[in-house]
Amino acid sequence: MSTAPIFDTAVFDLDGTLLNSLEDLAVSANFALQCLGYPTRSLEEVRQFVGNGGRMLMIRALPAQASPETVQQAFEIFAKHYEQHMRDHTRPYPGIEALLSEMARRGIRMAVVSNKMNEAVGPLVKGWFGGWIPVAVGEGEQIPKKPAPQGVWRALSLLGSCRERSLYLGDSDVDVVTARNAGLYAVGCSWGFRDRTVLEQAGADRIIDRPEELLSLFSAEETKRTGERIFPDFGPDGQHRN
Incomplete structure (x- = not known):
């Protein structure tokens, strides 16, 4: 007798999980x-600075004595430049597109919840994964940054999913804590911006080394029902259309 699938919904981190956006x-x-x-920072320094949103990235990149006014100015320059250049070198990690395609075929519900600025999350998800992932939640006034759980709960609400059958996949300790706070199964990926030790110390329920390993947590059968709108569209602004 076959057993029921453990999960039917996956919520993903974006940077370091689906997209290699470090450069x-x-x-x-x-x-x-x-x-x-x-002074500028090396790629490896920036790797350690990311994970808590653009403002925190600039706080960490600036000298410790930088004033709040300087931080704000730096963040505004960063945000404007990044909006214009966020697609220059960013690409999906190997195996991600194949993973999402197979998950969509099986009818698995998917969303992205990121600490990246909401103005960047929607267009990036739509541009790279819009055919598979219908819900994208980024940093905004109404949603506190991870590890607060509200962004995950918002995504689950839009998908019509429950916490008990949902998992969260991310590459950092912030993602593991986010999953815990939201009541989701925490899966860490070792190919991102943090190494396996960080994920182990954070208490991930499972750590995977290749994207296709995630499929073992879902049914191999196609579960999408005829007429059910599991994969709704993005609006013209890149946000989920309610």
Whole structure:
């Protein structure tokens, strides 16, 4: 007798999980630093700075004595530059597109919840994954940043999914804590911006090394029912159309 699938919904982190965006983030951060006369940061330094949103990236990249006014100025320069250059070098990690295609075939519900600015999350998800992922939630006034759970709960509500049958996949300790706070099964991926040790120490329920390993947590059968609108459209602004 076959057993029921463990999960029917996957919520994904974006940067370091679905997209390798590190170079574009570093270029924009360094552009802001140069504009304000500060030394630039290496790619490996920026790797350690990301994960808590663009403002925190600039706080970490700036000297410790930088004033709040300087932080705000740097963030505004970064955000404007990144909006114009966020597609220059960013690409999906190997195996991600095949994974999402197979998950969509099986009728698995999918969303992205990211600490990236909402103005960037929608267009990036729509541009790379819009045929598979209908819901994208980024940093905004109404949604506190991860590890607060509200963004995940918002995504589940839009998908019509429940916490008990949903998992969260991410590459950092922030993602593991987010999953815990939201009541989801926490899956870490080792190909992103943090290494396996960070995910282990954060207490991930499972760690995967290749995208296709995620499929073992879902039914192999196609579950999408005729007429059910599991994969709704994005609006023209890149946001989910209610």
